Amino acid sequence: MHLVPADRADRRTIDGHRVCDAIAAIGDAGRVRAWADRFALLADPKRLALLLALHRTGPLAVSDLAVATGMNDPAVSQALRLLRAAGVVAGEKEGRVVRYRVVDADVAGLLGHCAADG
Structure with missing residues (x-):
């Protein structure tokens, strides 16, 4: 056919x-x-670094992600806002601290391949 x-x-x-x-x-x-x-979200090295960190370690707060990636807190927050709007990450509030994690299973699978190559 x-x-x-x-x-x-x-x-x-x-x-x-x-x-x-x-x-x-x-x-x-x-x-x-x-x-x-999705690929456009992953194409930015800073967003990809944030996602790799979250994928490997699990939930992290903005300030911890900033230290891990070498970014400043506002840049991390802005990137997470974009990733959250796209449904790739979600935040879990615990008191005054919000910890973010990867929630998109397809993106998590891609990150697993990226991390395995490193």
């Missing part, structure tokens, strides 16, 4: 069956966009 969309059906292919397999592998455009957004 060919999955070539009608707007591309008139174009010549060399390996038509592979083109159909490639279209199936790409899948839903919304899912591709969601993964691209």
Whole structure:
């Protein structure tokens, strides 16, 4: 069965069956966009450092993350705000201290691969 969309059906292919397999592998455009957004979050070295620290150690407070990454507290807070808005991390308040942790299972899986290579 060919999955070539009608707007591309008139174009010549060399390996038509592979083109159909490639279209199936790409899948839903919304899912591709969601993964691209995740990768964009991970593309910033400072955000990636924060996520690697959280993935390896578990929940940490902003000030502890700042010391671990060499960032200042406001920069850590801003990065965590972005990661929280994207659903990648969540904060758990304990008194006046908020400790953050990675909650996105897909991102955690990617971080596991990154950490294993280091």
